[in-house]
Every structure is written in structure tokens, then in C-alpha cells.
Amino acid sequence: MKPIETKQEYSDYVDKKSPDSPILKNCFNAFWVGGLICTIGQLILEFCKYKGFDSQASSTIVSITLIGISAFLTSLNIFNKIGKFAGAGSLVPITGFANSIVSPAIEYKSEGYVMGVGGKMFTVAGPVLVFGISASVIVGIIASFII
Amino acid sequence: MEFFQNIDWMLVLRCFIVGGFICVIGQILIDKTKLTPAKILVVFVTTGVILGGLGLYKYLIDFAGSGATVPLTGFGANLAKGAIEEVQKSGLLGAFVGGVKSASGGIAAAIFFGYIASLIAKPKIKKQ
Amino acid sequence: MKKVGKQTISFDAPPIILETASIVGPKESEGPMAKYFDQCLTDEFWGEKTWEKAESKIIKETVNTVISKSGIPSKDIDFCFAGDLLNQCISSSFGLRALNIPFFGVFGACSTFVESMCLGSVFIESGAAKYVLCATSSHFCSAEKQFRFPLELGNQRPPTSQWTVTGSGASILGHVGEGPYITHITPGKIVDMGIKDANNMGAAMAPAALDTIIQHFEDTGRKPSYYDAIISGDLGHIGKDILNEMMQSKGYNIKSLYNDCGVLMFDKNKQDTHSGGSGCACIGTIFSGYFFKELKEKRIRRLLLVATGALMNSTSTQQGESIPGIAHAISIEI
Incomplete structure (x- = not known):
């Protein structure tokens, strides 16, 4: 091997030396776990409709139920194991959003309920609300001009 | 048993495949771009708002049901849909009211369950 | 003591490492080196309420162990050099605050242990100290919390990532006695x-x-x-x-x-x-x-x-x- 002198050479060399994530295996696990979570959501949705809820209420119930399950599994220290196995499969569905709110709430409890739980709850999920809500306001403003 | 007879199992299958496929896109982003989980979530929710705002996401929901609504893109599309519907009812004010209104159930649930979990759970090490 | 070459110090009367001690966490206790450590913990909290308190306890107990193993009374130790990874080195300063030994907080990230031994050995050889204590600690959970994500977050660790060791190592340096x-x-x-x-x-x-x-x-x-x-x-x-x-x-x-x-x-x-x-x-x-x-x-x-x-x-x-x-x-x- 030639001696490495520049940062660029070193960066290329490190890229070559660093193993890649097992992407095929990860994608397979993400696919079936993610699909399964959505399917559970679909069955809850069908059940709500069967019980006579309208479609907006049904999908809200689906969200709340999945968030509840995710929060429960997070507090039992099970969700992080699912997340390690499934990666985006549990992160991308609404369960990942719930986990990213519940996990700092548990972790920062040691700093007190106000500044710890209350203050740090959105360290991971805060950006989702900031960007999601801001984008929806922009969409709404544009819509108000068009309509 | 009547409940199970009423289920459209083809829709459930499409839901599984579409939901799984959206997660695979997320997995490729994680493995190939070194984006942190927070950034992945932001990418998905913003994409959802844009597709929802353009009126495209509802076709995916019609096709795959929860396979489109449960991933965070669905959360984003729901924000956009709420904002547009509220604008139709009450004008510009709706742009500020509608989005959060339609997502309020999910947001309130996550906050409430997070608070409850912090009362009962103790942080624990990942075993691996 | 003299400087040789560009950045090396050579000692004429080399300081001696008199004694060392180590305590590790549960995961390290399952590893191949487990049998060499003085104490292996079974609980990351070690009976404390927070990760930070647990890490302080680990460094405190490691220092107590090295002092009792060496047989040198703690009042005879002149200076202590210690550091860790948490902001402003709180594990070391909180863990060792009851020690009553003049304290230097050292930050060299994961190089802290050898950095403290470098400084300690210069103190010994110069005659400024008879005995010097060097200690350091880290804790997987407190480090994850500070540098990465909450432990409950369901994320994947990339194959290049490393696992922060939970534990503490301490040594006592002196100028008379046996040892390396x-x-x-x-x-x-x-x-x-x-x-x-x-x-x-x-x-x-x-x-x-x-x-x-x-x-x-x-x-x-x-x-x-x-x-x-x-x-x-x-x-x-x-x-x-x-x-x-x-x-x-x-x-x-x-x-x-x-x-x-x-x-x-x-x-x-x-x-x-x-x-x-x-x-x-x-x-x-x-x-x-x-x-x-x-x-x-x-x-x-x-x-x-x-x-x-x-x-x-x-x-x-x-x-x-x-x-x-x-x-x-x-x-x-x-």
C-alpha cells in the first residue's frame, strides 16, 4: 500500500475498509415488519368500520392504537429490540414516531418531570412536527390562493 | 366471524406490500446515506405533506389503505389534507388550523402515552 | 528527566506503577477478558438511580479498591489525575469528591487513562509527588445518552460503530517499590x-x-x-x-x-x-x-x-x- 498523505486519500481508504451494512437482509426485515405493522393497522381499521365508525374516526383510532402499542413496547424495553432487527420497518410507520417521543421521555426522567420528560420529549420527534406542520401550513396557504 | 368475512383480503395484501415497500425505501436511506432517525422521519413526513398537497397521496390510500396511512408519509398527507379541507371551509385561517386538527389524535396520544411511560418505565440497556 | 527528540520525555529515575484496579459492567463480564478484572457488576445501575450516579460509583469504588490493594494510606497520596467522557468530567469529580486528595480533572476523551499516567509520572519523577493516583471511567448508557440516542430508541447501529465500555480503571504511581x-x-x-x-x-x-x-x-x-x-x-x-x-x-x-x-x-x-x-x-x-x-x-x-x-x-x-x-x-x- 502507498503511504496516505491527503485527507481525500484517507477518506477513500476508510470507505474501502469500513464494512457496509447488510442492506439486503436489512431491507427484507424492514419489508416484512413494516408490512406487518401496516396490516395490523388495516385490520384495526376494518374492525372500527365494522363497528360503525366513519373512515376519519377509524383511521384516528388506528393511529392512537398503534401509538399506544408502540409506547407500551417501548416502556417494556422491547421496541428497541424490534427496531434493531427491523430498522426502518418499525421506524417509518407511526410506531417509530411514537417510539421517538416515548424513548427520550423515559431516558430523561432522571432530569425531572418538567425539564427532563417535558423538555426532552421532542428531542428526536420535534423536527417531524416542525417540518410536517410548517409544510402543511404552506400547503394550506397555497390552497387558499387557488381555491 | 361475520367481521372476518367482510374483510377485503386483497386490500390487506396490497396494504402489506405497499407498507413494506415504503419501509424498504427508509431502510435504503438509513444504510446508504447515514441519515439519523430524526432526519429519516422528517424526509418521510415532508414527502407525505407534498404528495398530499398535490392530491396524489389519496390514490395510494385508495389502493393500499393502511399500507399508505400508517407510514409517516400518511401522517404528512393527513396534515396536508386537513389544511386543504379547512381552507375550503374557512379560508386562510384554515391553513393554520386544519393540519394539526386532523393529526391531533396521533400527536396527543404520543405525548400522553410518552408521559405515562415515563412514569412507569425505567431506562434499560440494550442487550445487544 | 529529559526531552528526547521532538516530543518524547525519557525518565532517569522511572516512576513505578505500584498497583492497579478495575471494575467492569455486565456486558464486559461476559467477554473474554472477564476473569482478569477485580470486580464484575451484574447491573448497569449498581443500585443507583441514574447512569451518571452509577458511573461515579464505579470510579469511586475502583479508586477505593486500588488504594486498599496497594496498602498505601489515601492521606499519603499527593495528587489525583482523573477524567471521563461526560460533560465537564462529572463522573470523576463527583465520584472522587469525598477522597480528600488534591485533584486534577483531565480530559483526553478515550486517551484519558494514559494522559493521566503521563502527567502523573512527570509529577513523580520531578519530586513534586511521592504517590499519584490516576483514574478514568466510562459507562455505555451515560455515553449513549450524551453522545447518541436514548437507549429505548429503536435504531440500528452501523457495522463501524463501537460499544462504549462500562467500567473504570485506576493506577497508583510512585518512585519507590516494585512494579513495572x-x-x-x-x-x-x-x-x-x-x-x-x-x-x-x-x-x-x-x-x-x-x-x-x-x-x-x-x-x-x-x-x-x-x-x-x-x-x-x-x-x-x-x-x-x-x-x-x-x-x-x-x-x-x-x-x-x-x-x-x-x-x-x-x-x-x-x-x-x-x-x-x-x-x-x-x-x-x-x-x-x-x-x-x-x-x-x-x-x-x-x-x-x-x-x-x-x-x-x-x-x-x-x-x-x-x-x-x-x-x-x-x-x-x-
Whole structure:
């Protein structure tokens, strides 16, 4: 091997030396776990409709139920194991959003309920609300001009 | 048993495949771009708002049901849909009211369950 | 004591490492090195309420252990050098606040253990101190919380990431007594080769280790074959590989002598620690637990101990800064 002198050479060399994530295996696990979570959501949705809820209420119930399950599994220290196995499969569905709110709430409890739980709850999920809500306001403003 | 007879199992299958496929896109982003989980979530929710705002996401929901609504893109599309519907009812004010209104159930649930979990759970090490 | 070459100090009356002690957490207790440590914990909290309190307790108890093992009354210890990874080194200062020994807080990230031994040995040799205590600690949970994500977050660790060792290592240096000598110290320069990935610390620190080791050989006129073993701090599997190849490219073959504490600490296949161990306690516990005994038993007579550190924090990572590395080397002989 030639001696490495520049940062660029070193960066290329490190890229070559660093193993890649097992992407095929990860994608397979993400696919079936993610699909399964959505399917559970679909069955809850069908059940709500069967019980006579309208479609907006049904999908809200689906969200709340999945968030509840995710929060429960997070507090039992099970969700992080699912997340390690499934990666985006549990992160991308609404369960990942719930986990990213519940996990700092548990972790920062040691700093007190106000500044710890209350203050740090959105360290991971805060950006989702900031960007999601801001984008929806922009969409709404544009819509108000068009309509 | 009547409940199970009423289920459209083809829709459930499409839901599984579409939901799984959206997660695979997320997995490729994680493995190939070194984006942190927070950034992945932001990418998905913003994409959802844009597709929802353009009126495209509802076709995916019609096709795959929860396979489109449960991933965070669905959360984003729901924000956009709420904002547009509220604008139709009450004008510009709706742009500020509608989005959060339609997502309020999910947001309130996550906050409430997070608070409850912090009362009962103790942080624990990942075993691996 | 005199300076030789560019950055090495050679001791005329080499300070002696009188005693060491180590305590490790549960995961380390399942690893291949478990039998060498003084105490293996079964609970990361160790009966405390927070990770930070647990880490303070670990360093406190390790220091108590080294003092009682050495038989030196704590009032005779002149100075203490200690540090850790948490902001403003709270584990060390909180853990050791009841110790009543003049205290220097040291921050060298994961190189802290050897950095404190460098400073301590200069104090001993200059006559400023009769006994010096050096200690360091790290804790997987407190480090994850500060540098990465909450433990409950369901994320995946990339294959290049390293596992912060839970534990603490401590040593007592003196100028009379039996034990291995610190004959040379080579404090390292800050080396930054532009690596930005905080999940690839081994690659970020390897160039610093390379720089310090080569400088040590140039300053002392020694060759790698002079040593029975060259041991780095926490480069892990990837960093170890990189250092081996880069040393080779500079004309030094250290492959047969060289190992890394991050590689030694865990069983890569069984424990799922990816690139290996890291953290202040990695080299701290493995030197205190394993290599000190090997030196005492004269199975290793000449050891070059190179602790590496990544001098970054979570803010610098978020701001997209590259990671400066550092490596301090000490030559220990008996």
C-alpha cells in the first residue's frame, strides 16, 4: 500500500475498509415488519368500520392504537429490540414516531418531570412536527390562493 | 366471524406490500446515506405533506389503505389534507388550523402515552 | 528527566506503577477478558438511580479498591489525575469528591487513562509527588445518552460503530517499590484526517495513533521489535486494521506485536459489538486488569501502551465538523 498523505486519500481508504451494512437482509426485515405493522393497522381499521365508525374516526383510532402499542413496547424495553432487527420497518410507520417521543421521555426522567420528560420529549420527534406542520401550513396557504 | 368475512383480503395484501415497500425505501436511506432517525422521519413526513398537497397521496390510500396511512408519509398527507379541507371551509385561517386538527389524535396520544411511560418505565440497556 | 527528540520525555529515575484496579459492567463480564478484572457488576445501575450516579460509583469504588490493594494510606497520596467522557468530567469529580486528595480533572476523551499516567509520572519523577493516583471511567448508557440516542430508541447501529465500555480503571504511581517502570512518555499531537462519521471512531483516531507511534520510534531510536507488545486504546477492529496497514506503508511492520483493547474486550461474534469496544474505560480496565499482571509476572517485559481519543462532542458532530484524534504513548518496562 502507498503511504496516505491527503485527507481525500484517507477518506477513500476508510470507505474501502469500513464494512457496509447488510442492506439486503436489512431491507427484507424492514419489508416484512413494516408490512406487518401496516396490516395490523388495516385490520384495526376494518374492525372500527365494522363497528360503525366513519373512515376519519377509524383511521384516528388506528393511529392512537398503534401509538399506544408502540409506547407500551417501548416502556417494556422491547421496541428497541424490534427496531434493531427491523430498522426502518418499525421506524417509518407511526410506531417509530411514537417510539421517538416515548424513548427520550423515559431516558430523561432522571432530569425531572418538567425539564427532563417535558423538555426532552421532542428531542428526536420535534423536527417531524416542525417540518410536517410548517409544510402543511404552506400547503394550506397555497390552497387558499387557488381555491 | 361475520367481521372476518367482510374483510377485503386483497386490500390487506396490497396494504402489506405497499407498507413494506415504503419501509424498504427508509431502510435504503438509513444504510446508504447515514441519515439519523430524526432526519429519516422528517424526509418521510415532508414527502407525505407534498404528495398530499398535490392530491396524489389519496390514490395510494385508495389502493393500499393502511399500507399508505400508517407510514409517516400518511401522517404528512393527513396534515396536508386537513389544511386543504379547512381552507375550503374557512379560508386562510384554515391553513393554520386544519393540519394539526386532523393529526391531533396521533400527536396527543404520543405525548400522553410518552408521559405515562415515563412514569412507569425505567431506562434499560440494550442487550445487544 | 529529559526531552528526547521532538516530543518524547525519557525518565532517569522511572516512576513505578505500584498497583492497579478495575471494575467492569455486565456486558464486559461476559467477554473474554472477564476473569482478569477485580470486580464484575451484574447491573448497569449498581443500585443507583441514574447512569451518571452509577458511573461515579464505579470510579469511586475502583479508586477505593486500588488504594486498599496497594496498602498505601489515601492521606499519603499527593495528587489525583482523573477524567471521563461526560460533560465537564462529572463522573470523576463527583465520584472522587469525598477522597480528600488534591485533584486534577483531565480530559483526553478515550486517551484519558494514559494522559493521566503521563502527567502523573512527570509529577513523580520531578519530586513534586511521592504517590499519584490516576483514574478514568466510562459507562455505555451515560455515553449513549450524551453522545447518541436514548437507549429505548429503536435504531440500528452501523457495522463501524463501537460499544462504549462500562467500567473504570485506576493506577497508583510512585518512585519507590516494585512494579513495572514508565521509562518514556510520548504525548501526541492532535491529528485530524477529516473523518466526520461519529459512528466510525476507529478510523478517525487511527492516524493519531500512527503519528504518535512513529514519533516515539524516531525520538527513542527504538524499533518495533524492541517491544514485546504494542497495545492501542480503542481503535476497534476497523481502526486496528487501518493502523496495521498504515504502519506497514510507512515501513514499520508491527502486525505480530500489535493488538487493540477494543478488540480484546468483547467477543465480536457472540456479543454483537460491531467494531469493538471504546471509551475511557476500555484501555483503563484492560491495562489495569490484564497487562499490568502480565508485566508483573514478566510474561511481557516491554510494552508500548498507546491510548487514543476522539476529541469531539455532540455539538461538533451536529455542526458537521470532522473529528480530531489524539494518541498518547507510554513505554512500560520491567
